[in-house]
Amino acid sequence: MPTLPTVTLADAVAAIVMLALNAYVILGGADFGAGVWDLLAVGRRAERQRAVIAEGIGPIWEANHVWLILVVVLLFVCFPPVYARLSVELHVPLVLMLIGIVLRGSAFTFRAYDSTGSAVQRHWGRLFSIASTVTPFVLGTCVGAIASGALAVPAGADFTARFLAPWTSPFALATGAFTLVVFAFLAAVYLTVEARDEDLREDFRQMAILAAIGVFACAGLVAWLGSRLDGAVTGALFTGPLALPLHAVTGLAALTAFAGLVRGRFRLARAAAVVQVSAIVWGWGYAQYPALIPGVHTVQSAAAPAITLKLVLIGLAGGAVVLVPSLWYLYRVFKSEAASAFVRVDTAEYRAPK
Amino acid sequence: MTDLLAARGQMAMSLAFHIIFAVLGIGMPALMVLAERQWIRTRDPVWLDLAKRWSKGTAILFAVGAVSGTVLSFELGLLWPRFMEYAGAIIGMPFSLEGFAFFTEAIFLGVYLYGWTRLSARAHWWAGVAVAVSGTISGIFVVFANAWMNAPTGFRVVDGAAVEIDPIAAMLNPAAFSQSLHMTLAAFATTGFAVAGIHAWMLRKEATSAFHRAALRVALAIAVPAALLQLVSGDLSAKFVARTQPVKLAAMEGHFETAARAPLRLGGLPDEATRTTRWSVDIPGGLSFLAFGDPDAEVKGLENFPESDWPPVAVTHLAFQVMVGLGTLMALAAAWVAVCWVRKREVAETRPLLGLLALLTPAGFVAVEAGWVVTEVGRQPWIIQGVMRTADAVTPMPGLVVPFAAFTLLYLFLGVIVAWLLWAQIVKTRPDPAHPIRRDV
Numbered sequence: 001m002p003t004l005p006t007v008t009l010a011d012a013v014a015a016i017v018m019l020a021l022n023a024y025v026i027l028g029g030a031d032f033g034a035g036v037w038d039l040l041a042v043g044r045r046a047e048r049q050r051a052v053i054a055e056g057i058g059p060i061w062e063a064n065h066v067w068l069i070l071v072v073v074l075l076f077v078c079f080p081p082v083y084a085r086l087s088v089e090l091h092v093p094l095v096l097m098l099i100g101i102v103l104r105g106s107a108f109t110f111r112a113y114d115s116t117g118s119a120v121q122r123h124w125g126r127l128f129s130i131a132s133t134v135t136p137f138v139l140g141t142c143v144g145a146i147a148s149g150a151l152a153v154p155a156g157a158d159f160t161a162r163f164l165a166p167w168t169s170p171f172a173l174a175t176g177a178f179t180l181v182v183f184a185f186l187a188a189v190y191l192t193v194e195a196r197d198e199d200l201r202e203d204f205r206q207m208a209i210l211a212a213i214g215v216f217a218c219a220g221l222v223a224w225l226g227s228r229l230d231g232a233v234t235g236a237l238f239t240g241p242l243a244l245p246l247h248a249v250t251g252l253a254a255l256t257a258f259a260g261l262v263r264g265r266f267r268l269a270r271a272a273a274v275v276q277v278s279a280i281v282w283g284w285g286y287a288q289y290p291a292l293i294p295g296v297h298t299v300q301s302a303a304a305p306a307i308t309l310k311l312v313l314i315g316l317a318g319g320a321v322v323l324v325p326s327l328w329y330l331y332r333v334f335k336s337e338a339a340s341a342f343v344r345v346d347t348a349e350y351r352a353p354k
Numbered sequence: 355m356t357d358l359l360a361a362r363g364q365m366a367m368s369l370a371f372h373i374i375f376a377v378l379g380i381g382m383p384a385l386m387v388l389a390e391r392q393w394i395r396t397r398d399p400v401w402l403d404l405a406k407r408w409s410k411g412t413a414i415l416f417a418v419g420a421v422s423g424t425v426l427s428f429e430l431g432l433l434w435p436r437f438m439e440y441a442g443a444i445i446g447m448p449f450s451l452e453g454f455a456f457f458t459e460a461i462f463l464g465v466y467l468y469g470w471t472r473l474s475a476r477a478h479w480w481a482g483v484a485v486a487v488s489g490t491i492s493g494i495f496v497v498f499a500n501a502w503m504n505a506p507t508g509f510r511v512v513d514g515a516a517v518e519i520d521p522i523a524a525m526l527n528p529a530a531f532s533q534s535l536h537m538t539l540a541a542f543a544t545t546g547f548a549v550a551g552i553h554a555w556m557l558r559k560e561a562t563s564a565f566h567r568a569a570l571r572v573a574l575a576i577a578v579p580a581a582l583l584q585l586v587s588g589d590l591s592a593k594f595v596a597r598t599q600p601v602k603l604a605a606m607e608g609h610f611e612t613a614a615r616a617p618l619r620l621g622g623l624p625d626e627a628t629r630t631t632r633w634s635v636d637i638p639g640g641l642s643f644l645a646f647g648d649p650d651a652e653v654k655g656l657e658n659f660p661e662s663d664w665p666p667v668a669v670t671h672l673a674f675q676v677m678v679g680l681g682t683l684m685a686l687a688a689a690w691v692a693v694c695w696v697r698k699r700e701v702a703e704t705r706p707l708l709g710l711l712a713l714l715t716p717a718g719f720v721a722v723e724a725g726w727v728v729t730e731v732g733r734q735p736w737i738i739q740g741v742m743r744t745a746d747a748v749t750p751m752p753g754l755v756v757p758f759a760a761f762t763l764l765y766l767f768l769g770v771i772v773a774w775l776l777w778a779q780i781v782k783t784r785p786d787p788a789h790p791i792r793r794d795v
């Protein structure tokens with residue numbers, strides 16, 4: 001019988017970072033994806049589609065966004081050299097991503113609270129949707145740069161080789177595109193459940209099917225480009241002992257989601273899409289493990305002292321006691337069947353006369 | 355512009371921008387909650403209108419606060435990677451606890467803003483309380499982290515590396531209490547005076563408006579105690595700085611020569627070249643008394659320290675004068691209001707007081723910015739007092755002036771939009787009798 005690998009404190013914290021990242025992708029990622037559909041909305045029902053999107057993300061996007069902050073904080077507390085290294089080498093895309101995050105969040109809010117008239121509001125909407133599209137793409141190129149091992153920059157590299165090349169390689173750009181379609185896919189699938197009208201639901205269903213095909217195509221592209229990279233990085237994804245089960249779960253979930261969309265079983269499709277995307281996130285983690293930045297840092301080499309890790313774990317456990325019921329309450333109020341029975345009157349509707 | 359200067363400029367600009375939203379993020383939920391409680395108790399629609407309007411403003415402010423805070427959490431690494439590599443594991447506690455406070459705040463703000471018609475009045479009110487409490491706690495935690503930069507504890511330095519790390523001791527560093535108390539009071543005083551000022555100004559034009567009277571009353575209920583306590587808390591902070599950061603104290607006071615019976619200097623302009631502070635009004639023994647409780651105590655001057663350890667003296671001194679000056683004015687105004695209350699006079703009827711309050715609308719913000727300049731510029735050239743110099747912490751990334759310019763323009767744009775939205779959408783709009791507030795759907 002093979003012995004189980006020993007799990008260190010640092011492994012446990014790294015797993016929690018992955019968990020937080022996973023939550024950010026399936027919650028925050030979908031909010032970005034919804035912005036992509038806001039950009040792509042066309043036809044007679046475009047405005048109604050946008051209204052469903054705005055209603056769907058309005059109350060929750062700020063809470064969903066905190067997962068990213070949690071990832072960042074855990075990274076600099078528990079793996080400080082990794083945070084430092086990533087911030088230096090990925091300075092340029094991170095700045096672009098931050099500008100996108102700022103514009104997305106503020107434009108969305110300005111649109112909701114600006115009642116001066118539809119022309120101005122349309123501009124905010126446009127800004128919101130463009131920022132929602134650019135940001136996940138840039139985030140994906142950062143992931144691609146890490147996963148491809150390109151951050152092990154040789155000493156003496158010039159500006160382009162050090163600060164631009166790693167995240168603009170074909171693999172990194174393909175990962176960017178992959179991230180974008182995955183987010184858009186999640187959003188469209190969620191929206192099929194949230195839409196109350198049949199015609200809108202059908203619109204979102206078509207979008208979701210389109211995106212599912214996109215996810216499939218991009219996954220193939222990323223895998224192909226990855227296989228041409230230095231074997232060490234992506235090798236485990238194909239040869240490791242867990243490779244097969246991971247691929248099986250992803251594939252099965254993808255098929256279920258697709259079938260659910262085709263046959264109109266939207267809740268099933270939503271659950272399967274969440275499993276599918278989570279499996280992709282963990283597949284990336286698995287392929288890299290134990291490296292945090294391939295060629296530079298591993299989980300062990302970058303970990304903070306044990307006392308810090310222990311306290312953070314205790315803090316996380318305590319925090320979860322507050323967080324989990326609060327999140328449950330948030331989603332219950334806004335996303336449950338019972339919630340939709342209420343008349344929708346939010347603060348945005350309460351307006352003073354002109 | 356050197357990269358170091360650009361990095362410092364970008365950090366200062368980003369923090370100066372964020373702190374405005376942070377202060378309102380702490381103060382506004384308290385106001386909303388007080389107004390809504392009045393509504394629940396009296397069912398007078400004025401209170402509901404007030405709570406709703408304030409919550410609209412808070413929604414806009416919170417979104418910008420959240421995104422600018424996200425920028426900061428990345429900027430700590432983008433600009434100061436060596437600092438974070440060194441300090442991350444030591445000051446991780448407050449930052450990770452803060453993460454949970456943010457979570458709670460964002461969750462219940464969503465519930466509060468979008469839940470007016472979905473929850474019972476009581477549940478809705480409690481959601482507001484959760485926002486107010488967690489907002490205050492997140493401010494306190496982040497200031498704990500900053501206090502550690504002023505009073506680094508909880509580790510030992512061996513060959514330039516930090517060993518024997520004790521994150522709890524680092525979190526509860528000696529500066530943590532005085533600084534977070536002072537910041538929290540500042541947030542309440544600033545928000546209270548800003549809101550009171552706006553409504554006082556409106557009342558001068560429209561003396562009978564029940565709406566503005568109600569708003570003024572709630573805002574002052576927060577502003578007055580905070581502004582009075584702020585004097586005590588500021589004195590506590592100054593005594594603390596005197597003991598732990600004598601160079602900063604000397605710079606704050608423009609105090610060059612070590613002296614017993616050191617004077618308190620009001621105003622004046624320190625000149626590093628001649629090592630004098632000119633044009634100040636001096637109170638003999640004042641500094642010795644305020645710093646050490648004894649008018650004859652010796653206070654170390656800047657001459658005691660190598661010039662390479664001096665912060666920019668003039669900036670620190672002037673910023674300190676601005677903060678203390680405004681703090682005194684705010685406390686005086688608060689005392690005047692308190693006198694009115696004791697004598698059972700309506701503040702809304704006292705026109706000169708309304709004028710003063712209107713004038714003080716921006717005072718808290720200016721004092722907060724000045725106070726942070728004292729803390730941060732006064733700590734230079736250190737990023738961690740006595741442990742790491744700012745110049746050693748900066749990123750090797752070249753061309754930092756580009757992101758500095760980009761974020762400055764972006765924030766300028768956002769600042770203008772937010773100000774305009776608050777003005778056009780909330781301050782200028784009137785309560786609307788024809789559009790009854792739907793609350794009991």
Ligand code: HDD
Pocket residue numbers: 497504529532533534536537539540541543544584585587588589591592593595677678679680681682684718719721722723724725726727728729730732
């Ligand atoms: C409404 C805002 C406000 C007001 C009225 C005051 N302060 Fe203040 N002060 C702040 C807002 C502030 C601040 C922005 O919040 C700071 C920056 C760091 C901190 O913890 O608080 C600060 C810092 C700060 C420091 C530096 C602490 C350090 O570097 O560790 C001192 C010594 C004082 N203050 C003292 C005072 C005194 C004697 C005041 C008397 C009137 C006063 N403050 C009023």
Ligand code: HEM
Pocket residue numbers: 362363365366369370371373434437496497499500722723726727730731734736737744
């Ligand atoms: C937890 C809170 C804070 C942290 C961790 C922090 C950290 C830093 C760091 C790393 C720098 C760059 C190094 C330096 O130049 O000193 C800095 C500079 C600065 N910060 Fe803070 N800061 C905090 C709060 C604030 C706030 C709220 C303000 C308010 C406006 C502020 C104002 C400044 C200013 C003005 C500088 C520039 C000083 C100079 O370069 O001369 N800081 N801070």
Ligand code: HEM
Pocket residue numbers: 062065066069372373375376377378379380415416417418419420421422423424425426427430456457459460489490492493494496497500537
């Ligand atoms: C002393 C200075 C600071 C205070 C008092 C403060 C306080 C606050 C408060 C009250 C909020 C709630 C959001 C709002 O209502 O606008 C907030 C948001 C935020 N702050 Fe700051 N902050 C400070 C400095 C910093 C620094 C240095 C960082 C970077 C590590 C930071 C990171 C954040 C983040 C990420 C958010 C968004 C959280 C969310 O989405 O809810 N803050 N801050």
